[in-house]
Amino acid sequence: MMKKSLFLTALSLAILTGCQNVGSQALQIEKQGSFTVGGSYVTHKGTFKQENFIAPEGQRAYGDFAYVKYQTPTNAKKYPLVFQHGGAQSSRTWESTVDGREGFDTLFLRKGYSTYLVDQPRSGKSNLSTKAITPDTPWASNPMYADKTFWILSRMGHYDSHNQPVANAQFPAGEAAYQAFQQAWTIGSGPLDNDLNADVLTQLVDQTKGAILVTHSMGGTIGWRTALRTDNVKAIVAWEPGGTPFIFPENEMPKITKARFEALSGAAMGVPMNEFLKLTKIPIVLYYGDYIQVGSDNVGEDKWGTELAMAKQFVATINKHGGDATLVHLPEIGIKGNSHFLMGEKNNQQLADLMADWLKQKELDK
Incomplete structure (x- = not known):
């Protein structure tokens, strides 16, 4: 009996220890869900009739909202992270990696931040639009014959003599990772309107009563514009912003570094000084990766060289006016x-x- 008792005690301790080990790795989520924010509708003229119930007369078309997935860990920090994707992408940018590891969504939940992942209007799960696709709607074709285009523009690597993709150092190698990357793109369901995107993102930030924006690529300009619209943006972390305009005072426009294909060059837009100064009231950091070089034979490396040149001027202008902006070239x-x-x-x-x-340095980890 004593041996049996000792065995059961040891077994209980082992199970308890195992549960504690699992618990230390498990995510503790207080709440999670999804919702839409913003949006509008337009009404077709005429009167709705059941006899012709598929006709547009008298019916509404809804669209131009953002889809938001959120998770809140137990004992969450004060300000959530709101993740804004780039062009032709969706909230998948921040989820699992192409080789199945945890993405920024989960990594920052583990660090105690609530996360809000956005599908911007007319993209991803927010693909209802009140306006039809126009000739200038970017990446609207379906199917999109652009795998090599996206690979090169994103500086993922190059192609060997057999026209096979070769990944750069940090991108997971292999056909499965390549396919996962290519299957993350989304088509535009209506004209790209970054003021609309910023208006909707502003509504979300105001709804949270304060948030840290985390943007990527073409989402960079949406972050800047959102900070001009509300005081509830507490900081901006921008991962390789570009592809859409940086913001400058209208009387201090920057020098444009031209890309080999001029349409790919970094761009800027001017705003009144009193608007621009709102960007000097919050901490901002920009991160850029490797393989960036103006004049490179690689179209993507050259394009992002012009964006990096623009970003340096953007940061310098913010700091010149008393702001707190940092550029990190990894x-x-x-x-x-x-x-x-x-x-x-x-x-x-x-x-x-x-x-x-x-x-943490900016005391936004409380």
């Missing part, structure tokens, strides 16, 4: 091999820690 601090989709690459944990350290 190779210069010893982090090499990252592409344009660096948040999903092999060292994404290291990059998440880098961002978390910055948030």
Whole structure:
């Protein structure tokens, strides 16, 4: 009996220890869900009749809202992270990596931040639009014959003599990762309207009563514009912003560095000084990866060289007017091999820690 008692005690301790180990790794989520924010509708003229119930007469078309998925960990920090994706993308940017590891969504939940993942209007799960596709709607074709285009523009790597994709150092190698990357793109269901996108993102930020924006690529301009519209943006973390205009005072427009294909060059838009100064009231950090060089034979490397040149002027202008902006070019601090989709690459944990350290320095980790 004593041996049996000792055995059961030892077994109970082992089970308890195992549960504690699992618990230390498990995410503790207080609440989660999804909702839409913003949006509008237009009504077709005429009168609705059941006899012709599929006709548009008298019916509404809804659209131009954002879909938001959120998760809140137990004992969450004060300000949530609101993740804004880039062009032809969706909230998948921030979810699992192409090789199945945790993305920024989960990594920052583990760090105690609530996360809000956005599908911007006319994209992803928000693909209802009140306006029809126009000739200038970017990436609207379906099917999209653009896998090599996206690969090169995103600096994921190059192609060998057999026209097979070769990944850069931090992008997971292999056909499965390549396919997962290509299957993350979305088509535009209506004209790109970054003021609309900023208006809707502003509504979300106001709804949270304060948030930290985390943007990527073409989403960069949406972040800048949102900060002009509300005081509830507490900081901006921008991962390789570009592809849409940076914001400058209208009387201090920057020098444009032209890309080999001029349409790919970094761009800027001017706003009144009193508007621009709102960007000087919050901490801002911009991160850029590797393989960036103006004049490179690689179209993507050249294009992002012009964006980096614009970003440096953007940061300098903010700081000139008393702001707190920082640009981090990762190779210069010893982090090499990252592409344009660096948040999903092999060292994404290291990059998440880098961002978390910055948030701590700015006392946004409480």
